[in-house]
Amino acid sequence: MVDPKIIISGGGTGGHVFPAIAIANALKKINPNTEILFVGADGKMEMEKVPQAGYTIIGLPIMGLHRRLTAQNLKFPFKLVASMLKARKIIKDFNPDVAVGVGGYASGPTLKAALNKNVPCLIQEQNSFAGVTNKLLSKKASTICVAYDKMDRFFPKEKIIITGNPVRQEVVKLEGKRQRAIEFFGLDPKKKTVLVVGGSLGARSVNQGIERMIARFEQEDIQLIWQTGKLFSTQAAIAVKGKEEKGIKTMEFITKMDLGYAAADLVISRAGAIAVSELCLVRKPAILVPLPTAAEDHQTMNAMSLVSHKAAVLVKDNEIQDQLEKVVFELINNTERLDQLSINIAALGMNDSADIIANEVMKLVKR
Numbered sequence: 001m002v003d004p005k006i007i008i009s010g011g012g013t014g015g016h017v018f019p020a021i022a023i024a025n026a027l028k029k030i031n032p033n034t035e036i037l038f039v040g041a042d043g044k045m046e047m048e049k050v051p052q053a054g055y056t057i058i059g060l061p062i063m064g065l066h067r068r069l070t071a072q073n074l075k076f077p078f079k080l081v082a083s084m085l086k087a088r089k090i091i092k093d094f095n096p097d098v099a100v101g102v103g104g105y106a107s108g109p110t111l112k113a114a115l116n117k118n119v120p121c122l123i124q125e126q127n128s129f130a131g132v133t134n135k136l137l138s139k140k141a142s143t144i145c146v147a148y149d150k151m152d153r154f155f156p157k158e159k160i161i162i163t164g165n166p167v168r169q170e171v172v173k174l175e176g177k178r179q180r181a182i183e184f185f186g187l188d189p190k191k192k193t194v195l196v197v198g199g200s201l202g203a204r205s206v207n208q209g210i211e212r213m214i215a216r217f218e219q220e221d222i223q224l225i226w227q228t229g230k231l232f233s234t235q236a237a238i239a240v241k242g243k244e245e246k247g248i249k250t251m252e253f254i255t256k257m258d259l260g261y262a263a264a265d266l267v268i269s270r271a272g273a274i275a276v277s278e279l280c281l282v283r284k285p286a287i288l289v290p291l292p293t294a295a296e297d298h299q300t301m302n303a304m305s306l307v308s309h310k311a312a313v314l315v316k317d318n319e320i321q322d323q324l325e326k327v328v329f330e331l332i333n334n335t336e337r338l339d340q341l342s343i344n345i346a347a348l349g350m351n352d353s354a355d356i357i358a359n360e361v362m363k364l365v366k367r
Contacts, residue, residue, distance in 0.1 A: 003031060004365045007094060009039035009110035010102035011046030012064075015126060015274045019354070020046070020102040021053045022166035023124070026358035037094050039087065041105040060086055062105040080109070087113035098122060098364045100357075101137065108133040115140045120364040124357060126165050126273035129301040130154035142364055145357050147277060147350070148305050163357050164350025165277035172281040174262045181263035184256065185225055187247050192332050193223040195264035195284075197254070203270055206289055207232040209320040210268075211239045214248065216325060222332055223247030225263060227254045266332050268324075271303035279312070280349035285341035287327055292317045311344035 008024055011017045020038065027034045040046035042059035050057040062083040063076060087109040091099075099114035099121045101107035111121050121141040125134050128148040138144055138155045145163040152160060182189045194217070198206045207228055217224050226249065228236040233252040240248045254260045261267070261282040269275050271288040279286045288306065290299035306312035313331065315323050331337060 003033040005035045007096040007099045010104035010107035011040040012104035016104040019166040022354040026354040039110045083109040127298040129298040164353035166354035177262040181259035196268045209324045226250045271299040283346040285338045286312045
């Protein structure tokens, strides 16, 4: 049999890029000679992260539409047409056996061009509320891999396979890492620890909420690992000055996220699809604060898929000032509730998602 040729397209955020790379790695595990080409959006993070992972990527000039009227929006139709033409050429030149779309700007033109050439397509929808592009593409796609139940609201039921979301395995394997995590962050193993992550860029409203709570962390002798993102790092450093010895730590970005999870008794996080999938697999009690500006409010839907199973606690972004402090300190001091949340969230985790999706891709190759 001739070695398969697979196109993987999409990106824009880590929530799309890292699952895409995980799928590529799983395909290589099945057949090391599989030829993989990524298609991304010019100027987006995939153009840097994909080559770092050892794969070739071609960029499309595609961009998103801004929600408010801006001069940038005038460029959108031209960039869309240019992207469609370039995607068509990529499909013709590479001649893939299967095209995989993981969401993000580049996914639409690439999968549309593939479908027009009768190339079988697989969609990987990470969120519990499907995006417009994936809903449109699903009519002709062969397989749709999802992470949540009840997705037949958006997609043809017979095409859906529940696979979970691919996550970075090195991040969710925590066995035997707690002691190393305690040493890495310079913490006291006898004290409770809260981990705050607002995504790679941080979360301004969450950061402001945490800043107001620093004195309470100190007063209650609760440790804090606070990933602030770039924009809030200086302000956060000022807020915790002189308190580091008491286990109140800030950092712009946590390079070893597995150790962050391993040290934590409670996690405060946005509700992006990959963050939610990681929390299920690391079995950590979580307070989820959905990003209110996420498309179609999909982060609230992601959070609710856990809350409905009593597997996480939801605090709305506009309730941070009134609610977050009360919820955090009630929860961190209630060991029984933390244990129950841990049990409930663990039941929702799906391991080996990248391998399952890669196997579905290979089925389409054979078909």
